Every structure is written in structure tokens, then in C-alpha cells.
Amino acid sequence: MVAQLNDVAGQTFDYIIVGGGTAGLTIASRLLETTDSSILVLEAGQPNLDDPKILLGAQWGATFGDPKYDWLFESTPQKYCNDRTITWSRGKGLGGSSAMNFYLWSKPPTADINAWEELGNPGWNWDTYLKYTLRTEQFTAASEEQLKSYAHTHKADFRGVSGPIKTTVPSEPLLLKKMFLETAQKLGLPLLEDGYGGNITGCWEGAVTLDRAAKWTRSYAATAHYVPHKDNPKFTVLTEAVGAKVLLSDVKDGEDFLATGVEFVHGGKTYKAHARKEVVISTGTLKSPQVLELSGIGPRDILEKIGVPVKVELPGVGENMQDHSYIGISYELDPKVAHKTTDLLRNPEFAKEQLRLHGLDQDNLHRMGVHTCYYSPIQVSSPNDASSIIERTEAFVEEKKRSGKLPPGLAEQYDIQLRMLKDDTLPDIEAVILPGYLTFISTPEAGKCYATNLCVTQHPFSRGSVHAKSSDPLEPPELDPNTFSASVDLDIFAELVKFTRRFAEVEPFKSGVVREVDPGATAQTDEEIKEYIRKYSNTCFHACGTCSMLPREKNGVVDSKLKVYGTKNLRVADVSIVPLETAAHTLAVAYCVGEYMADILRGVA
Incomplete structure (x- = not known):
């Protein structure tokens, strides 16, 4: 169902999407439905398809702590939380965190979304948010x-x-x-x-x-956006492929650099894939800033510290992190x-009976x-x-x-x-x-x-950061929520x-x-x-802001079309672009960003 290395290494695609998570698969799916473009998705995790740990309900946290499904990021010691180090679970595999969350579908108040437009992002308002979240949902x-x-x-x-x-x-x-x-x-x-x-x-x-x-x-994103298109010859998905950096032209195109492809790590070796049109980073709030920094885009002091030549100096990369x-x-x-309650499932015999009822499609606790x-x-x-x-x-x-x-x-x-x-x-x-x-x-x-x-x-005043610790794409970033x-x-x-x-x-x-x-x-x-x-207390896994959609002079990383400042055709599309936290769980936001990004790439938004 997924591609082999030979299908990807050295090959050229119209679009390369780094990250096969919630927003990334949404973008790919919508482009496949409405264009004739070839699309490559690079996903760091395994496919994890048809996996009962993901599919079966009421197992909240069942995938947490398992590196097959979980990035298992660790924060720095948190000064204001008794110097605790906080484990930060994030989805790893097709579907990203939509494969491991508690599957609540929630939306924020109108004012929270309109605040994004007020901060300098034309079009990012409640009407747009409602439009795209309605497009992604089928409610019974x-x-x-x-x-x-x-x-x-x-x-x-x-x-x-x-x-x-x-x-x-x-x-x-x-x-x-x-x-x-x-x-x-x-x-x-x-x-x-x-x-x-x-x-x-x-x-x-x-x-x-x-x-x-x-x-x-x-x-979730894998069942909704990957499976329906898995046999499309225009769709190539390589799993266990870690996005290392975006390849940027040596010479600027006008005032900006051109993204020509992506370098990725697969099986311990580094390869390249090339893009004709656009590269989209969709690796989440904790990984997207790292990919940008390893590509030479970010705060000068961070890039110099990790030994990456500065291509585009953007002080806002990795900053403005907010979380519930x-x-x-x-x-x-x-x-x-x-x-x-789920406490009943601690009884092995009861749990076995609930699985039997699930198999018969009868009422059982896995529908909670x-x-x-x-x-x-x-x-x-x-x-x-x-x-x-x-x-x-x-x-x-x-x-x-x-x-x-x-x-x-x-x-x-x-x-x-x-x-x-x-x-x-x-x-x-x-x-x-x-x-x-x-x-x-x-x-x-x-x-x-x-x-x-x-x-x-809901609306924290604390601000944290996420930055690359070295030029090694396999080393986790330094995560300091500053809670x-x-x-x-x-x-x-x-x-x-x-x-x-x-x-x-x-x-x-x-x-x-x-x-x-x-x-x-x-x-x-x-x-x-x-x-x-x-x-x-712990993270609610709703972090945002590390690639904030803001004017460049306000520490923005991407503009209202999600294009990275200083580039012609590099975008970021995930919850990292959200400039101000909302009073909602972030699942619908991630789908909204994916839907909007697809329309932007199609030229209809």
C-alpha cells in the first residue's frame, strides 16, 4: 500500500509534503481529487493501518509511550513546574496525532478565530474556519x-x-x-x-x-484521506522516511529562495526527492520549526549554534509556542x-466480552x-x-x-x-x-x-520555544514550553x-x-x-505558534498563504502556524489548515 524507496529517491514530483499526519494527508487528498498533480508524502512513522490500538475506541492513551506510534518528545526541566521534565506524546505514523488523540471534535468561539485575522492574516476568520471544518466533516x-x-x-x-x-x-x-x-x-x-x-x-x-x-x-486522516487514494498512481507515500531538510536553490529567485526538493533519512541513509511546484512542511508544532532550521531558515543564533548556514534569517521560527x-x-x-466507565476494562474477562460485542457490531464500551x-x-x-x-x-x-x-x-x-x-x-x-x-x-x-x-x-500568557539542538535530523528538538x-x-x-x-x-x-x-x-x-x-499538570497536546502566521515584522514565519518568508514556494501547514491559542481542542483546526492549504495551492483561496 505504501511506496518503496526506489519509487522516491532521486525522483521528481509536483508537490512534496513532509509529514503524513492530519493536515498533510488532507492536503494530499484534496489535491488528488481536484488536480492531475503528482504528490509525494514523506512520513517518519510506520503505516499503522488496520491497527486495533488506533481504531478501537475508549482506549485513551493506549498508543502513548509506544515508539511505534509516539514521538515521545521530552521537555527541558520546567522551572515553574518543580523542574519536572514533561513527556510530550505526538502521533507518529500515517494520520499523525489524529491516530492517537481522544477523538473529541470541538470548535472554538468566533472571537478566537477572528483574532488571527486581526493579527494581520486576511481571510483567516470565523467564516473561513467554519467553511473548511464543515467541508471536512460528515456528522451523524x-x-x-x-x-x-x-x-x-x-x-x-x-x-x-x-x-x-x-x-x-x-x-x-x-x-x-x-x-x-x-x-x-x-x-x-x-x-x-x-x-x-x-x-x-x-x-x-x-x-x-x-x-x-x-x-x-x-x-482519522489515514482512513479518510490516505486509504481512498492509495492506488492512485499519482500518489506516492513513503513511510519511515524522516524529513531532514528542504533543498533550497543556491541563488535567490528575485528576493526569495526557491525550494527544489527535500532531503530525507530512510533506513539510516540520506536521500533526495525533487519538487517541480511546491514543498509543504506538515510535521507539527514540535517538528516543523526543526525542519526549517535544518534547512537554514530561522534565528541566526540558533543556526550558527548548530552549524547550519543561514539562508533566511527568521527570528520567529520555533518561538511563540503556546499550549493548553x-x-x-x-x-x-x-x-x-x-x-x-473504562475502569471496567481492567477486568480481563469483561474486556474480552466487550471485544466480542464489538466484533458483532453490538453496543459495547468501545463506543464511549x-x-x-x-x-x-x-x-x-x-x-x-x-x-x-x-x-x-x-x-x-x-x-x-x-x-x-x-x-x-x-x-x-x-x-x-x-x-x-x-x-x-x-x-x-x-x-x-x-x-x-x-x-x-x-x-x-x-x-x-x-x-x-x-x-x-485555554489562553495562556506563557510563551515557550522549540529549536533544533544539532544538525542531526534524527535528534529530537529542544522543547521548552516555559509552562x-x-x-x-x-x-x-x-x-x-x-x-x-x-x-x-x-x-x-x-x-x-x-x-x-x-x-x-x-x-x-x-x-x-x-x-x-x-x-x-501535563500538556494537553494542543501546542501551537512555533511557525506563526503573522507579518514578518511581528516575528511571523509564514504569511496568510502559509508561504515561508524569504521563499518562493515553501509552505508550512499544520497547527504550528496558529498565532494565538484557541479555546478548543486542536483536531478541527488541523483539518481546517489542511483544507485551506489545498485551496491555496489550487489557486482558489
């Missing part, structure tokens, strides 16, 4: 039977009907989700009819990327109620989803502390501006973030209810069921934890749980809660 609504148990209503205008990515409502109705939503409403968060139309402030049940027609298995962080609050559930959530402004979650938090944030921004040390363009980003923080209609925090145990102090007990409220920050370097991020996170813990004080959630397991008695005061966060 909840059945009448499901609606008896679910609050999953929807508006047709906000759901795609003919796209390759299948989304739907998980089939297993859970009392746990009902408890969560009813409690959220009592805490001041309205139940939304549909959280996909640009308003997500409130509580709602989201969709998940499961394909009902394929026994409710994962719908999460932490869990776990609860033991009332044993008198027959809850359905992590999809019920709330998004709240701090004015709702922390009415007594919101003013103080806003004042501290204003002081932080003003101090940074006065210091004269802010990178170009960051003051403008901070002003937008501050404006959003002051807006009591826009969300600053999120919690998602996970039907199972996912915290890290205690050990779950056999035979018991648990729930975990996953608390997620909580802006202390206001930790302040907001603590308020998020405090608010979410209130669920256990309000019916019906109160009566549904026996006790809080983690953090429990170890985190009661504000400082103890912050220490819990510093010790146990």
Missing part, C-alpha cells in the same frame, strides 16, 4: 433512542454532511454525563443547543470522530449505580467518548476573584511592555488576550468529564468505577480547579460520587492547589 446525529438519555441537540448549519471525517454521538448513554451537565447548569453554565456555531460558553455534549458504519471505529495544560480531579463513583464539557469565563467560575485576576493580568502585561523585552508582535497578542479575559461572555477555562480514572497520586482499586474531571486552561512562566496562568488554573471541585458539592453530582480521590486532602488551600498543579 443522535438517534431518537439516544436522545432519551442524551442532551445532544444540534443545528444543521453548524454540522458538515458530506466530508471524509465521520463524527457522531457516542452510543453509550452514561448517567455520569447527565450528572455533569445538570450540575453545571446549577453552577451557572447554560446548556447549549449546539457548541459548534461559535458560542461555546456553557455546557454541552460534543461529537467524536467515530465511524458508525465501520463498527464505530476511529475516523490539564490536570485531573478524580472521584470514586457510587457502587450502588451500574456505571459504565470523552465529549461532555463546560467552558466558562472567570467571571462566572470565580465571581469574587475575577477582578483581582484581571488586575494582576493587566499589571503583568504592562510590566512586560515597559521592560522593552517583548518579542515583536507579542504585545499585540497580549492585548487581545487581555480583552478576551475581560469579556464575560468568552471562556477562559474548560473541564471535560472522563468516564474513568486519570490522575496520578493514588491507585485505582479493582472493581470500582471512577470519574475524572479534566481541567484545561507557568506567566504566573497569571497558574492563578487562573487554580481558580479552574476550585470551581470544578464545586461539582462534588452540588446535586446531582454530589450524590453520585463517594469521595474525591485525587488530589483529596493534599490540596485544600490556594497554595496547596497550585503545588498540586505544579507537580501533576
Whole structure:
């Protein structure tokens, strides 16, 4: 199904896409559908097709930590997280991280996307985002039977009907989700009819990327965009091929360099492939800046340090990194109620029976989803502390501006973030209810069921970086998210934890749980809660910004057509181009970037 080395080494293609992940395969697929161009995709991982670890639902984290599926990046010791080194799982293989995420399909508020256009990117607004995310989705609504148990209503205008990515409502109705939503409403968060139309402030049940027609298995970039085109003679995909660098012309074409191809590593040896038209880097927020730097594009000091000649000096490469962080609050559930959680799958006999039911295409726990959530402004979650938090944030921004040390363009980003923080209609925090145990102090007990409220920050003021450590493309980049370097991020996170813990004080959630397991008695005061966060919070794997789409003078790396500054035909298309973090999980964003990139290359956007 995939190419051999001889099909690629020394050969010439119209387009070369480095990275066969979420956006990369989307671009390839759309070009194959609408043009007669030849396309090469270089993917560092294995095909991993027809793999139950990927396809079978409710195995959240099953591929994490396994180098067959996971890049297993490691951060530098994080100064503001007790010097912890944080493992950063990223998808490796066809489909990229769409093959290993928790398959929640979510979208941000309108203001978050419009902020990208405000920062200097014409066309990157909510209308465009909605257009492309609708194009990529095929939604199947909840059945009448499901609606008896679910609050999953929807508006047709906000759901795609003919796209390759299948989304739907998980089939297993859970009392746990009902408890969560009813409690959220009592805490001041309205139940939304549909959280996909640009308003997500409130509580709602989201969709998940499961394909009902394929026994409710994962719908992701490989099944949607690779498999339908695998036999197209114009489509060449080489796996286990690590993109090393982009080949740039020795002489500029006018003011810019011409990308002529790609150097890649396969089986321990280095080869080249050539491009007639364009090269697209789509290796993700943590790898795309490294590929650029190894190509001679990036901050001069970094390139000189790793011994790579400077072709295009772009100080913004690898900078402006932002990410969501999460932490869990776990609860033991009332044993008198027959809850359905992933904890049951720890019983080998039960797990075997669930696989049997899956094979018969009957209801089973592998059809569950992590999809019920709330998004709240701090004015709702922390009415007594919101003013103080806003004042501290204003002081932080003003101090940074006065210091004269802010990178170009960051003051403008901070002003937008501050404006959003002051807006009591826009969300600053999120919690998602996970039907199972996912915290890290205690050990779950056999035979018991648990729930975990996953608390997620949304618009961090902290900024990190990702840079090549050497000229070796096989050496992982240096990853420094700089988490909580802006202390206001930790302040907001603590308020998020405090608010979410209130669920256990309000019916019906109160009566549904026996006790809080983690953090429990170890985190009661504000400082103890912050220490819990510093010790146990983790990345939510939503990093963005390292190849920011911004004007060049504002530390931009790509323009609004995703073309790398200083080049004629080199693009970056993945979540690394997102200049400002959104209040959403990043799956739909990645597909949107891929869809938009394909239209740009076709000359219709």
C-alpha cells in the first residue's frame, strides 16, 4: 500500500509534503481529487493501518509511550513546574496525532478565530474556519433512542454532511454525563443547543470522530484521506522516511529562495526527492520549526549554534509556542449505580466480552467518548476573584511592555488576550468529564468505577520555544514550553480547579460520587492547589505558534498563504502556524489548515 524507496529517491514530483499526519494527508487528498498533480508524502512513522490500538475506541492513551506510534518528545526541566521534565506524546505514523488523540471534535468561539485575522492574516476568520471544518466533516446525529438519555441537540448549519471525517454521538448513554451537565447548569453554565456555531460558553455534549458504519471505529486522516487514494498512481507515500531538510536553490529567485526538493533519512541513509511546484512542511508544532532550521531558515543564533548556514534569517521560527495544560480531579463513583466507565476494562474477562460485542457490531464500551464539557469565563467560575485576576493580568502585561523585552508582535497578542479575559461572555477555562480514572497520586482499586474531571486552561500568557539542538535530523528538538512562566496562568488554573471541585458539592453530582480521590486532602488551600498543579499538570497536546502566521515584522514565519518568508514556494501547514491559542481542542483546526492549504495551492483561496 505504501511506496518503496526506489519509487522516491532521486525522483521528481509536483508537490512534496513532509509529514503524513492530519493536515498533510488532507492536503494530499484534496489535491488528488481536484488536480492531475503528482504528490509525494514523506512520513517518519510506520503505516499503522488496520491497527486495533488506533481504531478501537475508549482506549485513551493506549498508543502513548509506544515508539511505534509516539514521538515521545521530552521537555527541558520546567522551572515553574518543580523542574519536572514533561513527556510530550505526538502521533507518529500515517494520520499523525489524529491516530492517537481522544477523538473529541470541538470548535472554538468566533472571537478566537477572528483574532488571527486581526493579527494581520486576511481571510483567516470565523467564516473561513467554519467553511473548511464543515467541508471536512460528515456528522451523524443522535438517534431518537439516544436522545432519551442524551442532551445532544444540534443545528444543521453548524454540522458538515458530506466530508471524509465521520463524527457522531457516542452510543453509550452514561448517567455520569447527565450528572455533569445538570450540575453545571446549577453552577451557572447554560446548556447549549449546539457548541459548534461559535458560542461555546456553557455546557454541552460534543461529537467524536467515530465511524458508525465501520463498527464505530476511529475516523482519522489515514482512513479518510490516505486509504481512498492509495492506488492512485499519482500518489506516492513513503513511510519511515524522516524529513531532514528542504533543498533550497543556491541563488535567490528575485528576493526569495526557491525550494527544489527535500532531503530525507530512510533506513539510516540520506536521500533526495525533487519538487517541480511546491514543498509543504506538515510535521507539527514540535517538528516543523526543526525542519526549517535544518534547512537554514530561522534565528541566526540558533543556526550558527548548530552549524547550519543561514539562508533566511527568521527570528520567529520555533518561538511563540503556546499550549493548553490539564490536570485531573478524580472521584470514586457510587457502587450502588451500574456505571459504565473504562475502569471496567481492567477486568480481563469483561474486556474480552466487550471485544466480542464489538466484533458483532453490538453496543459495547468501545463506543464511549470523552465529549461532555463546560467552558466558562472567570467571571462566572470565580465571581469574587475575577477582578483581582484581571488586575494582576493587566499589571503583568504592562510590566512586560515597559521592560522593552517583548518579542515583536507579542504585545499585540497580549492585548487581545487581555480583552478576551475581560469579556464575560468568552471562556477562559474548560473541564471535560472522563468516564474513568486519570490522575496520578493514588491507585485505582479493582472493581470500582471512577470519574475524572479534566481541567484545561485555554489562553495562556506563557510563551515557550522549540529549536533544533544539532544538525542531526534524527535528534529530537529542544522543547521548552516555559509552562507557568506567566504566573497569571497558574492563578487562573487554580481558580479552574476550585470551581470544578464545586461539582462534588452540588446535586446531582454530589450524590453520585463517594469521595474525591485525587488530589483529596493534599490540596485544600490556594497554595496547596497550585503545588498540586505544579507537580501533576501535563500538556494537553494542543501546542501551537512555533511557525506563526503573522507579518514578518511581528516575528511571523509564514504569511496568510502559509508561504515561508524569504521563499518562493515553501509552505508550512499544520497547527504550528496558529498565532494565538484557541479555546478548543486542536483536531478541527488541523483539518481546517489542511483544507485551506489545498485551496491555496489550487489557486482558489
